[in-house]
Amino acid sequence: MYDVGIIGGGPAGYVAAERAAQKGLSVVLFDKKKLGGVCLNEGCIPTKTLLYSAKLYDHAREGSKYGINCSEVTFDFAKIMQRKNKVVAKLVAGIGAALKHGKVEVVFAKAEIAERATDHIKIKSQEQLYECRNILLATGSEAFIPPIKGLVREEIMTNREILEIQSVPASLTIIGGGVIGMEFASFFNSMGSKVSVVEMLDEILGPTDKEMSVLLRKEFEKKGIAFYLGSKVIEIKGKEVLFERNGATESVTSDEILVSVGRKPVTEGLNLEALGVEILRGGVKIDDRCRTNIPNVYAAGDITGFSLLAHTASREGEVAINNICGITDRMRYNAIPSIVYTNPEIASVGLTEEEAKAKNIGYKVRTLPMAYAGRFVVENEGKNGLIKILTGEKFNEVLGVHMIGNPASEMIFGAAIMIEMQMRVSDVQQIVFPHPTVSEIFKETAFTFEDK
Numbered sequence: 001m002y003d004v005g006i007i008g009g010g011p012a013g014y015v016a017a018e019r020a021a022q023k024g025l026s027v028v029l030f031d032k033k034k035l036g037g038v039c040l041n042e043g044c045i046p047t048k049t050l051l052y053s054a055k056l057y058d059h060a061r062e063g064s065k066y067g068i069n070c071s072e073v074t075f076d077f078a079k080i081m082q083r084k085n086k087v088v089a090k091l092v093a094g095i096g097a098a099l100k101h102g103k104v105e106v107v108f109a110k111a112e113i114a115e116r117a118t119d120h121i122k123i124k125s126q127e128q129l130y131e132c133r134n135i136l137l138a139t140g141s142e143a144f145i146p147p148i149k150g151l152v153r154e155e156i157m158t159n160r161e162i163l164e165i166q167s168v169p170a171s172l173t174i175i176g177g178g179v180i181g182m183e184f185a186s187f188f189n190s191m192g193s194k195v196s197v198v199e200m201l202d203e204i205l206g207p208t209d210k211e212m213s214v215l216l217r218k219e220f221e222k223k224g225i226a227f228y229l230g231s232k233v234i235e236i237k238g239k240e241v242l243f244e245r246n247g248a249t250e251s252v253t254s255d256e257i258l259v260s261v262g263r264k265p266v267t268e269g270l271n272l273e274a275l276g277v278e279i280l281r282g283g284v285k286i287d288d289r290c291r292t293n294i295p296n297v298y299a300a301g302d303i304t305g306f307s308l309l310a311h312t313a314s315r316e317g318e319v320a321i322n323n324i325c326g327i328t329d330r331m332r333y334n335a336i337p338s339i340v341y342t343n344p345e346i347a348s349v350g351l352t353e354e355e356a357k358a359k360n361i362g363y364k365v366r367t368l369p370m371a372y373a374g375r376f377v378v379e380n381e382g383k384n385g386l387i388k389i390l391t392g393e394k395f396n397e398v399l400g401v402h403m404i405g406n407p408a409s410e411m412i413f414g415a416a417i418m419i420e421m422q423m424r425v426s427d428v429q430q431i432v433f434p435h436p437t438v439s440e441i442f443k444e445t446a447f448t449f450e451d452k
Contacts, residue, residue, distance in 0.1 A: 010037020021102030
């Protein structure tokens, strides 16, 4: 009998397996595809690999701004894609090695709940039963395909298919202006595609701080990306996307169409009804200890339908394992960083102004151009950036931090620590930041608040 049975080998599943093994538990992990889940194979890592190549290409073309003359800069798309595959394969192998080192048994096959016994649960895979004292559901999510008239699944792309594209399309229409859509818009715009984005909401990036979203959209518009906001797609005719905007019907035609309107938890085929696991908004409902309503059954990651981020999934997996081991640990979502790896990057953590207003939370806000940090000026010739910090109205504690500008993604963890540790502006003012770094912008912005 295994101490833990994990269904799903993505960021929630494989991290949980590693932590469980480190604590001396016996673990069996099931995955019907590859270790690493969507994040490593079809999401986070491959897209960031492509975006880094695009960023280098952008920098090379702008080299003259820095006194570096790069004439006839070109790219090898096939090699870019080959490198993406190589990076993914290397990291997948690394996960496999780590699990092997921890003596985790990995079963590459579909798995489902068989039955619940008095003190354990049986998982069925390839006609074999695995008895587990506890199970962790971590099957992740998949692209949501909306019921659009004329949409033929084989004729459009999701994040999965576009990562296997063999050449740069002359034109690309992206349905959906969320994070995934914006990252692909950034990449293919850099590669030379004519990119159009059709978004139902009145602004891109949904829950992202509105000021940051507007700044990114305007930067993209300067680069030639066309945005059709407040537009509801009503039909797809071949490569033509028809949508309603301001009471009129418009359309855009392109060589390829990417549908990126969100993701949904993968719960089908698990036989959850055999246990009576409670479902909430299409995902598995959990408490702050990552427990479901069924004893000894936990869930982590996108299957919960809550925070569809790899780092959230990993932390939830850790919380589940700690509680299985009798260690009280609770999941907190107030300081989960969110990043848009476009060029320029957006990084956020904590409350946005819109959320603070909706929750009737009193706050103060200060912004500074990123150019207040000398390092940003050094490395971002002719570029703009902005940092916004929200603090509590009464105690000046850090509630939220939002940034646009490179390298925001590598700095946001510092803001997450500030929120997690309930630091006040006066605490941030006393931190010694290294000079010259872009991170000094935290301290510069902190000194625009009244000291309390």
